[in-house]
Amino acid sequence: MLAQIDLGDMRIEVLRKDIRNIHLSVLPPHGRVRIAAPRQMNLDTIRVFVISKLEWIRRQQRKMDAQEREAPREYLDRESHYVWGRRYLLKRVDKDQAPSVELRHRTLVLQLRPATSQARAEGILDAWYREQLRTAALELIAKWAPKMGVRVGRLFVQRMKTRWGSCNTASGAIRLNTELARKPPECLEYIVLHEMAHLIEPSHNARFESLMNTFLPTWPHLREQLNRLPVRHEDWAY
Numbered sequence: 001m002l003a004q005i006d007l008g009d010m011r012i013e014v015l016r017k018d019i020r021n022i023h024l025s026v027l028p029p030h031g032r033v034r035i036a037a038p039r040q041m042n043l044d045t046i047r048v049f050v051i052s053k054l055e056w057i058r059r060q061q062r063k064m065d066a067q068e069r070e071a072p073r074e075y076l077d078r079e080s081h082y083v084w085g086r087r088y089l090l091k092r093v094d095k096d097q098a099p100s101v102e103l104r105h106r107t108l109v110l111q112l113r114p115a116t117s118q119a120r121a122e123g124i125l126d127a128w129y130r131e132q133l134r135t136a137a138l139e140l141i142a143k144w145a146p147k148m149g150v151r152v153g154r155l156f157v158q159r160m161k162t163r164w165g166s167c168n169t170a171s172g173a174i175r176l177n178t179e180l181a182r183k184p185p186e187c188l189e190y191i192v193l194h195e196m197a198h199l200i201e202p203s204h205n206a207r208f209e210s211l212m213n214t215f216l217p218t219w220p221h222l223r224e225q226l227n228r229l230p231v232r233h234e235d236w237a238y
Contacts, residue, residue, distance in 0.1 A: 015034065016038070019037075023036040077089075077090060088106055089107055133176060152174055156175040156176070159179070167198045191226075193215055
């Protein structure tokens with residue numbers, strides 16, 4: 001059941017769930033605030049919690065307002081696309097053969113059947129990005145799992161609107177945002193280690209930061225770098 005709290009010009013959505021702790025999210029693109037709270041928690045308690053986090057919420061909203069966004073893609077010749085942080089110019093080839101995607105020097109060659117729709121072209125390229133990300137992520141997991149002493153159950157790669165990755169500590173499953181295939185590879189390594197560290201420590205507490213400092217001392221810089229990069233244009237529907 002969805003409720004809401006109004007604090008001045010800020011409206012907070014409250015979603016009650018079968019959870020033990022309260023979770024606060026500031027969602028892109030415009031900083032909508034959502035609280036996931038235990039079913040038995042009353043609104044006054046949730047309101048006090050939100051008030052204690054107002055400064056942090058405003059800071060996240062300012063970051064989202066300032067973050068650069070990519071222009072909508074039309075999948076036409078000489079359109080810019082990014083692969084592992086590098087800019088490529090799209091070359092669309094209409095050919096009556098199976099669709100394919102190939103990198104040639106600084107060109108991203110997208111071969112499509114004639115009259116392929118924009119939506120279909122987007123789907124084909126997204127599937128290619130997912131495969132690139134899956135391959136790179138599996139290599140990183142194989143590299144870091146023995147060093148960290150963890151086991152990743154399954155890897156899922158999908159489009160995610162509100163986060164770069166997530167993990168299920170019970171099953172050991174990790175989910176990664178397909179968009180990471182467009183970012184520099186060191187940003188992917190940071191996110192993979194971040195989620196793997198949660199298999200040891202679920203919270204973002206001092207122990208978690210100590211783990212990150214041990215395995216990837218540059219993680220604060222990589223986090224800042226990733227959050228500064230332009231994000232994909234989306235038609236956000238709520």
